Ligand code: KG4
């Protein structure tokens with residue numbers, strides 16, 4: 001691919017309204033401008049995201065955020081090569097807002113439209129953010145850990161995904177959020193649990209490590225969440241003391257880290273079976289992406305596992321692990337560069353497994 005490519009991306013699939021412009025030229029990829037509006041305060045009173053509130057808020061703010069992003073970039077509409085939006089999976093009301101906005105821009109400005117799978121956005125972000133001297137080349141092993149997903153995939157290329165394992169019940173981010181709610185740590189749960197865990201004793205509560213030691217790399221978190229509840233209920237009646245909260249959070253986080261590390265061992269073996277070390281086309285990276293990848297204790301643990309198998313653990317910076325539009329613009333850019341665009345009658349999808357992209 002020669003020349004500079006510049007793509008506008010829009011993200012509205014959950015509770016962040018976001019727009020970003022990314023570009024790739026001879027010097028590599030870069031985020032030119034971005035705007036992100038979190039709806040945290042709108043949803044906090046309900047302890048979770050309310051889809052109807054999310055959709056209305058996206059509708060109220062998206063046009064302004066797109067205009068601000070373009071103004072900050074110093075670019076004009078004519079400088080864009082394509083416009084991309086998350087077309088699923090996600091809360092469908094919000095997804096529709098983003099997709100229709102992007103299609104409107106594409107139509108008005110005669111630009112190609114790209115329907116981005118939100119998970120592909122997470123999956124490819126490490127290729128946007130990592131310095132040129134350590135490029136994340138295909139193939140790589142990906143652990144995608146977010147509020148709605150928990151899976152290992154081999155990323156063979158743009159739009160080329162092989163799923164190795166997934167959760168059989170809750171996603172790991174969901175387990176963090178539910179644990180936080182149970183401990184009275186507020187919403188969103190992941191960062192709150194991580195903060196509380198920093199002051200806690202991870203060995204005080206012996207929590208289960210679901211599926212640890214089993215074959216494959218599937219996950220299960222429902223039992224762990226229930227075990228946290230039972231441990232909390234076994235404490236003296238009354239509100240949880242700060243130290244109890246911290247110890248429960250730390251014990252929970254340690255159990256998650258153990259499970260992820262155990263599952264990663266098996267996933268790495270499966271990855272190496274397909275792309276043998278030392279062979280032509282071997283993979284060199286374990287990438288962790290999605291909101292839970294912002295957790296530094298989990299990153300540290302996975303770094304050790306990866307290193308033991310001569311893989312480099314790479315994670316986007318925390319702000320690009322959680323939902324954002326730069327990842328959508330970047331996935332759009334990678335798809336555009338591969339000659340992949342979508343017709344304007346492409347339908348938004350509430351469910352859209354990543355492997356379905358693989359043609
Ligand atoms: O990728 P994301 O922003 O949205 C989805 O696509 O789901 O991920 C959000 C999830 C939430 O469950 C949130 O609690 C979790 O990521 N999360 C974390 C941390 N920051 C966000 N979990 C653990 N530790 C964190 N520091």
Ligand code: ZN
Nearest residue numbers: 146291322323
């Ligand atoms: Zn996400």
